[in-house]
Amino acid sequence: MFSYVERDFHRENRTVDIVKRKGVITPGNLRLKGHPIEKPVSAFNPSFIIEDDKMLIYTRAILGYFTYSSIICEITLPWEEYNELSAKEYEAEITILPDSKYDMWGAEDPRISIADGKRFITYCGRTINYFNQSVWVERTLPIVARYDGKWKKVCVFRLPEEMRGFLISDKDAFVFKTSDGYKLFHRLHMKDNNFYLVVSDLDKDIVNSSDFIEVEVKNPTVVLREKDFEDKIGWGTPPVKVDDFYILFLHSVGREMKKYRVFAVAMDENMEIIGVSPHYIMEPREI
Numbered sequence: 567m568f569s570y571v572e573r574d575f576h577r578e579n580r581t582v583d584i585v586k587r588k589g590v591i592t593p594g595n596l597r598l599k600g601h602p603i604e605k606p607v608s609a610f611n612p613s614f615i616i617e618d619d620k621m622l623i624y625t626r627a628i629l630g631y632f633t634y635s636s637i638i639c640e641i642t643l644p645w646e647e648y649n650e651l652s653a654k655e656y657e658a659e660i661t662i663l664p665d666s667k668y669d670m671w672g673a674e675d676p677r678i679s680i681a682d683g684k685r686f687i688t689y690c691g692r693t694i695n696y697f698n699q700s701v702w703v704e705r706t707l708p709i710v711a712r713y714d715g716k717w718k719k720v721c722v723f724r725l726p727e728e729m730r731g732f733l734i735s736d737k738d739a740f741v742f743k744t745s746d747g748y749k750l751f752h753r754l755h756m757k758d759n760n761f762y763l764v765v766s767d768l769d770k771d772i773v774n775s776s777d778f779i780e781v782e783v784k785n786p787t788v789v790l791r792e793k794d795f796e797d798k799i800g801w802g803t804p805p806v807k808v809d810d811f812y813i814l815f816l817h818s819v820g821r822e823m824k825k826y827r828v829f830a831v832a833m834d835e836n837m838e839i840i841g842v843s844p845h846y847i848m849e850p851r852e853i
Contacts, residue, residue: 589652677740708739738800
């Protein structure tokens with residue numbers, strides 16, 4: 567079903583937390599622009615980019631708990647407020663709303679990346695099948711929106727047709743342009759109840775479509791398998807170039823304590839993993 571290029575790396579079931587917490591932005595810090603509900607119920611799973619003297623944060627926000635449906639908001643954080651972000655209130659502008667069968671039950675977990683000077687958000691769409699207990703196929707799918715003065719949804723990604731009937735959900739995704747063209751990084755949950763960390767090929771410039779289209783990914787390739795102390799390895803951040811390789815953060819859920827923890831990987835220009843942190847580098851704690 568899949569190709570495999572992963573190597574076995576030594577990893578230990580412990581955390582050496584190296585991440586400095588600077589503060590927290592809670593729903594109480596946010597004010598929704600142009601919406602009758604002033605405060606979201608919750609806001610989490612953000613992604614960000616840095617532009618000039620500000621940070622642009624894109625976050626999943628919940629407006630009510632009935633179906634836990636999400637929207638995606640943009641928050642602008644000036645650099646001069648970075649060290650006091652917990653004390654400030656920020657305007658949150660709604661940028662992506664559910665509006666099709668591919669995301670009608672929610673737009674979740676945005677990942678922002680830059681390609682050819684353009685901003686792209688890849689997010690998880692809860693499809694029309696999400697709450698249908700008789701349909702356990704394609705319950706979530708990755709969707710891409712492109713910024714051209716405003717955010718425009720351009721495509722939804724699906725597995726090759728012969729694999730679609732085995733897919734429960736597809737998430738933790740982002741688009742990234744490599745020397746070999748565009749790739750989709752994503753995490754598959756299949757009907758064998760296993761989770762697969764995958765990189766797939768995309769047709770050239772497919773994310774520059776002027777119309778919203780379905781895109782079939784090609785050559786889905788598993789690049790790393792979970793260890794026996796964890797489940798659900800997923801992509802956290804798009805690659806950051808460091809010298810002649812890329813650094814990415816991944817997360818997984820501990821099998822015993824069921825908490826999310828973060829580890830790092832290094833990938834070469836061919837998007838093959840060449841190194842992994844020997845332990846987790848971040849886990850939940852109070853600040």
